Amino acid sequence: MEKIDLIKKMLESDPENAEMWCLLGMEYAAAGRVNDSMLAFSEALKTCNDDMKLKISQELVKLTASMGKMQNESNVDRGSYISLAPEEENDKEQDSEQQDSDHKIVPFDVIQGGRVEKGSDFETAPTIAFEDVGGLEELKETIRMKIIKPFVNQGLFDKFKKKVGGGLLLYGPPGCGKTFMAKATAGECKANFKPVHITDILDKYIGESEQNVRNIFATARARKPCILFFDEIDSIGFNRAKLSSEHLRPVIDQLLTEIEGIDSNTDKLLIIGATNMPWDVDPAFKRPGRFDKMIFVPPPDKKARAVIFKLKLQEKPITEMDFELLANKTELYSGADIENVVEAATENVISEIMKTGFEREINMKDMLTAIDNTRPSTIEWLKTVKNYVKYANQSGLYNDVENFLSKNKSI
Numbered sequence: 001m002e003k004i005d006l007i008k009k010m011l012e013s014d015p016e017n018a019e020m021w022c023l024l025g026m027e028y029a030a031a032g033r034v035n036d037s038m039l040a041f042s043e044a045l046k047t048c049n050d051d052m053k054l055k056i057s058q059e060l061v062k063l064t065a066s067m068g069k070m071q072n073e074s075n076v077d078r079g080s081y082i083s084l085a086p087e088e089e090n091d092k093e094q095d096s097e098q099q100d101s102d103h104k105i106v107p108f109d110v111i112q113g114g115r116v117e118k119g120s121d122f123e124t125a126p127t128i129a130f131e132d133v134g135g136l137e138e139l140k141e142t143i144r145m146k147i148i149k150p151f152v153n154q155g156l157f158d159k160f161k162k163k164v165g166g167g168l169l170l171y172g173p174p175g176c177g178k179t180f181m182a183k184a185t186a187g188e189c190k191a192n193f194k195p196v197h198i199t200d201i202l203d204k205y206i207g208e209s210e211q212n213v214r215n216i217f218a219t220a221r222a223r224k225p226c227i228l229f230f231d232e233i234d235s236i237g238f239n240r241a242k243l244s245s246e247h248l249r250p251v252i253d254q255l256l257t258e259i260e261g262i263d264s265n266t267d268k269l270l271i272i273g274a275t276n277m278p279w280d281v282d283p284a285f286k287r288p289g290r291f292d293k294m295i296f297v298p299p300p301d302k303k304a305r306a307v308i309f310k311l312k313l314q315e316k317p318i319t320e321m322d323f324e325l326l327a328n329k330t331e332l333y334s335g336a337d338i339e340n341v342v343e344a345a346t347e348n349v350i351s352e353i354m355k356t357g358f359e360r361e362i363n364m365k366d367m368l369t370a371i372d373n374t375r376p377s378t379i380e381w382l383k384t385v386k387n388y389v390k391y392a393n394q395s396g397l398y399n400d401v402e403n404f405l406s407k408n409k410s411i
């Protein structure tokens, strides 16, 4: 267990190190601690890059396959919350828990993961709305037409016998607002919002993962109106042709069946998916009635960047800002990159104030220094997608990306 302790120690000082979380997941898996391993992988998924996401998906597939084999073993480890405390204390805690529970076997519940109660991760009408999202005007209009209007104005669609439903699949480089936009959509519709992650679905018992899928949809129907948001859908709906294990297939099939079974007239249930890797999503998800509209969420253009700077600085003490100049200096920056610039500038000003004792506002120079110290994080993704556009765009799936790239020759 020494290696596990060592990794946990390193994670204490660097809790967002995806590689370390992934390593911890692999060590736990090797030690047969399946549920701890899953939780570690799910932590890794939060901050990892695309290459690692693929690797983690494969590790998760292996893990779930091994779960099946463990099904009949009586010595089931409990779904414990990964603690970064030393292993010894953990063991003691588990020993006393073991006595308390009088060797009751409690199956591991992936949704709970020891952190949240089942069902409690529903968010009621998120407080963000479209006005909090900078730019992406075309996307807002599509969502208004395809989701919000049918959702709040169903009578009109009934009258014209216009079928509503189906889902939106948002794709694009990291940090450009896919998750943010989905939340804002739920805010606009005044609907419940349920983000679904791979760890909400996978379970070590055969058949349980499919049951989890059914439960998620049943709970969402019970909480209508509701938007189910499948973030990182490539990790759940991984292309079946590329899957090396048979284990995920029934889960994907169940998911497709549930999605197809949505009757938007009565269910008041909508689905939005998001991914950085649309090419890894099973094509069956992209058929009519499922995620039938793929929408590219690009890095913000100049006008949108100025708006995002304004939004992110609006509650901070600032001197007069030249938002146009800030936008000019941040080509290809994502919304998250802009947020980082603002945070870095804020941090610098605060630490200066603490040193000098002289309070001042954030000024243009602080912002430009922060920009000089950062680079856009979207370039790597755009370079990858360029190859897909070149070699795998026969069906026109990536036409929006092609347009974007043709306007940004520097990539």
Ligand SMILES: Nc1ncnc2c1ncn2[C@@H]1O[C@H](COP(=O)(O)OP(=O)(O)OP(=O)(O)O)[C@@H](O)[C@H]1O
Residues within 6 Å of the ligand: 132, 133, 134, 135, 136, 172, 173, 174, 175, 176, 177, 178, 179, 180, 181, 274, 275, 276, 300, 308, 311, 334, 335, 336, 337, 339
């Ligand atoms: N258009 C935008 N307007 C305002 N803020 C934005 C915008 N885009 C991104 N942000 C900010 O960046 C943060 C990260 O964005 P978000 O999580 O939505 O990115 P994402 O596209 O889902 O990325 P990933 O692919 O990594 O999941 C948001 O919480 C938000 O604060």
Ligand SMILES: [Mg+2]
Residues within 6 Å of the ligand: 178, 179, 180, 231, 274
């Ligand atoms: Mg996201």
